[in-house]
Amino acid sequence: MYHTVSLRTAPRTSVRLITRQQTWHRRAVEAYRQSAQDEIAALPVDLIARIAALTGQTLAAGSVYVDRVARVATATLDGTVFRLRRGELVLLRACPECGQGHYESPPIETLADLGYTLSTWQPQCPNCAPEDPINWLEREDI
Numbered sequence: 001m002y003h004t005v006s007l008r009t010a011p012r013t014s015v016r017l018i019t020r021q022q023t024w025h026r027r028a029v030e031a032y033r034q035s036a037q038d039e040i041a042a043l044p045v046d047l048i049a050r051i052a053a054l055t056g057q058t059l060a061a062g063s064v065y066v067d068r069v070a071r072v073a074t075a076t077l078d079g080t081v082f083r084l085r086r087g088e089l090v091l092l093r094a095c096p097e098c099g100q101g102h103y104e105s106p107p108i109e110t111l112a113d114l115g116y117t118l119s120t121w122q123p124q125c126p127n128c129a130p131e132d133p134i135n136w137l138e139r140e141d142i
């Protein structure tokens, strides 16, 4: 008796569970897609606004390149490459030794951050460094 009941109700229950799961699953995926679309649409606007706030220079919307897959916006102002990724503004610069490796600066929020990045921050490939500071520190005769 009990066995018969459970056999009859089991499929119905699992069908209901799958439907419920598909609903939340679909809603989550739709929410993700919507937020991704919103984020991508906001990227160039946000990047232009941040560059303008820091430099007083307003770039044209068409001068911003948006990588929709990576959700990254990039724009160049006077040869300096700005990039907005996950809400963080950074500079993009090539290794001065080889010019091949490209590096993102630490996040820039203030004018002083930008000044540090423009003057002091220097990206370099590990293999391009003229002197390896780790070896220098490990030297035993110092």
Ligand SMILES: [Zn+2]
Pocket: 095, 096, 097, 098, 099, 100, 101, 124, 125, 128
């Ligand atoms: Zn290099």
